[in-house]
Amino acid sequence: MGRKLLLEHINVPGINTFDVYRSKGGYASVEKALKTMSPEAIVEEVKKSGLRGRGGAGFPTGMKWSFLAKPEGVARYLVCNGDESEPGTFKDRYLMTYIPHLLIEGMIVSSFALGANTSYIYLRGEMMPQVRILERAIAEAKAKGFLGKNILGTGYDLELYVQPGGGAYICGEETALLESLEGKRGNPRIKPPFPAIAGLYGCPTVVNNVESIAAVVPIINEGGDEYAKIGIGRSTGTKLISAGGNLKKPGVYEIELGVPVEEFIYSDEYCGGIANGKRLKAVVAGGSSVPILPANLILKTINNEARLMSYESLSDGGFVSGTMLGSGGFIAYDEDACIVRNTWNFARFYHHESCGQCSPCREGTGWMEKVLHRLEYGHGKMSDMDLLVDVSKKIEGNTICPLGDAAAWPVASAIRHFRDEFEWHVTNASEATSRNYGLAHYADPLKVVETA
Amino acid sequence: MLRVDEAQEPVEFSPALITKFDEIVSRYPQGKQKSGLLPILHLVQAEFGWVSAPAMDKVAEYLSILPIEVYEVATFYTMYFLRPQGKYVLEVCRTSGCCLVGAEKIMDHIEETLGVKEGEVTPDGLFSWRGVECLAACGFGPVLQIGPEYTFYENLTNESVDKLISDLKAKAKN
Numbered sequence: 001m002g003r004k005l006l007l008e009h010i011n012v013p014g015i016n017t018f019d020v021y022r023s024k025g026g027y028a029s030v031e032k033a034l035k036t037m038s039p040e041a042i043v044e045e046v047k048k049s050g051l052r053g054r055g056g057a058g059f060p061t062g063m064k065w066s067f068l069a070k071p072e073g074v075a076r077y078l079v080c081n082g083d084e085s086e087p088g089t090f091k092d093r094y095l096m097t098y099i100p101h102l103l104i105e106g107m108i109v110s111s112f113a114l115g116a117n118t119s120y121i122y123l124r125g126e127m128m129p130q131v132r133i134l135e136r137a138i139a140e141a142k143a144k145g146f147l148g149k150n151i152l153g154t155g156y157d158l159e160l161y162v163q164p165g166g167g168a169y170i171c172g173e174e175t176a177l178l179e180s181l182e183g184k185r186g187n188p189r190i191k192p193p194f195p196a197i198a199g200l201y202g203c204p205t206v207v208n209n210v211e212s213i214a215a216v217v218p219i220i221n222e223g224g225d226e227y228a229k230i231g232i233g234r235s236t237g238t239k240l241i242s243a244g245g246n247l248k249k250p251g252v253y254e255i256e257l258g259v260p261v262e263e264f265i266y267s268d269e270y271c272g273g274i275a276n277g278k279r280l281k282a283v284v285a286g287g288s289s290v291p292i293l294p295a296n297l298i299l300k301t302i303n304n305e306a307r308l309m310s311y312e313s314l315s316d317g318g319f320v321s322g323t324m325l326g327s328g329g330f331i332a333y334d335e336d337a338c339i340v341r342n343t344w345n346f347a348r349f350y351h352h353e354s355c356g357q358c359s360p361c362r363e364g365t366g367w368m369e370k371v372l373h374r375l376e377y378g379h380g381k382m383s384d385m386d387l388l389v390d391v392s393k394k395i396e397g398n399t400i401c402p403l404g405d406a407a408a409w410p411v412a413s414a415i416r417h418f419r420d421e422f423e424w425h426v427t428n429a430s431e432a433t434s435r436n437y438g439l440a441h442y443a444d445p446l447k448v449v450e451t452a
Numbered sequence: 453m454l455r456v457d458e459a460q461e462p463v464e465f466s467p468a469l470i471t472k473f474d475e476i477v478s479r480y481p482q483g484k485q486k487s488g489l490l491p492i493l494h495l496v497q498a499e500f501g502w503v504s505a506p507a508m509d510k511v512a513e514y515l516s517i518l519p520i521e522v523y524e525v526a527t528f529y530t531m532y533f534l535r536p537q538g539k540y541v542l543e544v545c546r547t548s549g550c551c552l553v554g555a556e557k558i559m560d561h562i563e564e565t566l567g568v569k570e571g572e573v574t575p576d577g578l579f580s581w582r583g584v585e586c587l588a589a590c591g592f593g594p595v596l597q598i599g600p601e602y603t604f605y606e607n608l609t610n611e612s613v614d615k616l617i618s619d620l621k622a623k624a625k626n
Contacts, residue, residue: 075481084588085585085586085588086586087547087548087549087585087586087590088548088549088586088590089588089590090588090589090590090591090592092588093588093589118481124588125490125494125529125531125602126531126587126588126597126602127588127602128494128599128600128601128602129601129602129603129604159479161479163479163487163490163491164490164491164494165490165529166490166493166494166525166528166529166530166531166532167529167530167531167532167584168528168529168530169585169586180490181487182484182486182487183486183487183488183489183490183515183517183521183525184486184521184524184525185524185525185528186528186529201481201484242590242591243591244549244552244590244591244593245548245549245552245553245590246552246553250590250591250592251591252591284548288547288548288586329590331548331549331552331590333552337552341551342548342551342552345546345547345548345551346547346548349547349548349585349586352585353585355528
């Protein structure tokens with residue numbers, strides 16, 4: 001049983017209220033940080049913890065904080081990124097729904113560390129229920145003296161606001177999020193300058209994912225060194241994994257980084273195996289943007305070592321035979337899933353969500369969607385696979401923001417690992433519209449799954 | 453597609469609505485009231501069911517920004533309806549995770565039950581539906597949401613969709 005730092009009390013009745021949360025040790029980190037620590041000391045603890053951004057990029061949070069410019073007389077902002085739109089990811093929604101005070105506690109400590117007196121939690125517009133939940137929790141915390149003027153008599157002031165977006169995946173990109181928060185279209189900005197120098201309203205700004213900010217709470221409570229003892233190598237601490245797709249027990253799991261992928265999928269502590277006694281075909285391990293891997297490669301690396309749920313192990317083998325931990329959006333595909341259809345689905349998603357600023361992404365995502373659509377519906381050509389790879393290569397790295405890469409990788413990786421299935425859609429076009437290709441050689445050769 | 457030239461009814465914002473706008477604008481620094489645009493458009497849509505061009509002009513006037521600044525935002529984000537919708541808009545997630553567990557069949561069922569295509573409104577004005585991209589509930593699919601509260605309905609089956617539709621019909625009568 002792994003340690004739970006974020007979700008330990010998630011099943012306590014009433015944990016969404018201030019009093020119950022407080023009775024379970026909640027807001028202790030605010031008292032500790034504001035009364036006994038300097039902002040620099042907090043940043044130092046977060047650095048020591050090795051915490052890496054939980055939104056997907058995995059950039060060290062403490063380092064991001066230390067880049068924040070501190071010009072005299074200029075406001076600084078902390079903005080929490082709750083846009084959570086990456087297909088496969090639903091951990092932040094879960095955390096904010098059931099234990100909203102954890103995020104608010106983390107926001108107070110982090111804002112203090114960064115010297116921000118106004119902070120915003122930006123949520124995707126579809127999360128209106130979570131907007132209401134957080135606003136209620138903020139009002140409670142304010143009534144108890146943990147927000148507002150002169151918090152706990154320490155002289156520190158903080159106002160916290162929740163801002164809904166309007167339904168746009170691109171606003172998960174931090175500069176697009178800032179544009180959106182300023183009341184504009186979510187077009188990512190050209191960097192530099194980075195938000196740490198010129199972010200919200202041109203002021204120095206840090207943008208952190210919901211889970212990263214929540215993780216600051218146990219880091220301050222237990223110390224950065226203690227936090228860094230959990231996990232494996234440079235993947236420290238715990239991570240929320242949103243497990244979905246054809247799993248027996250889909251849901252949000254808090255794991256200690258380093259759990260073997262096989263254990264995560266098959267053990268009863270986590271996902272309990274594949275639903276309906278089917279066999280595993282493929283996995284998208286970190287949200288739709290990361291390369292899809294066939295079952296044999298997700299369970300074992302190319303060197304036949306057990307693949308672990310960590311930043312390093314999942315990316316072992318680069319994009320040739322590896323993937324990424326990303327946001328922790330774990331989608332499992334069983335033997336009945338059609339990889340071509342799924343890739344088309346992803347391509348349509350990225351086409352729909354491209355903001356349209358950069359031609360390679362705006363046009364390329366549309367072309368990929370069209371070509372994949374004709375493959376899926378029996379009008380594909382043998383040359384289409386090379387065409388798709390070619391288009392994806394011309395998007396990758398040629399756009400202002402990573403949405404282009406995110407659109408290119410799933411297509412390129414699906415063709416890399418499942419090319420025979422794509423070819424079958426061309427050679428057996430009419431058959432392909434009526435049945436799925438099935439497992440072929442992708443199934444884990446070691447696992448014998450009992451039928452239900 | 454937004455058509456501002458289309459003749460549309462003028463709108464009036466009630467004092468209660470303006471009070472809510474004021475509260476939103478108070479969250480931002482002086483002179484940064486434009487930050488309130490997205491939340492205010494949500495309030496307008498909740499009030500009128502959609503965001504018409506005259507309503508956007510009014511919002512621009514309220515925020516002291518140009519009408520185009522409102523149009524460009526309302527057309528960029530997918531949640532704002534630029535034409536009238538049914539009283540209840542069923543928005544079904546159609547992205548990968550939900551498709552693996554039957555979202556496409558749920559959309560077929562909704563189309564059949566309501567008897568209207570995606571984006572159309574039922575003759576009684578009660579319902580419209582559309583597929584939307586990932587709603588961040590992939591472990592509980594298929595899912596749909598209904599605004600303006602954006603209540604979630606998870607683990608959908610044909611039966612639970614039927615019950616939802618009949619419940620909403622009953623609710624609309626009362």
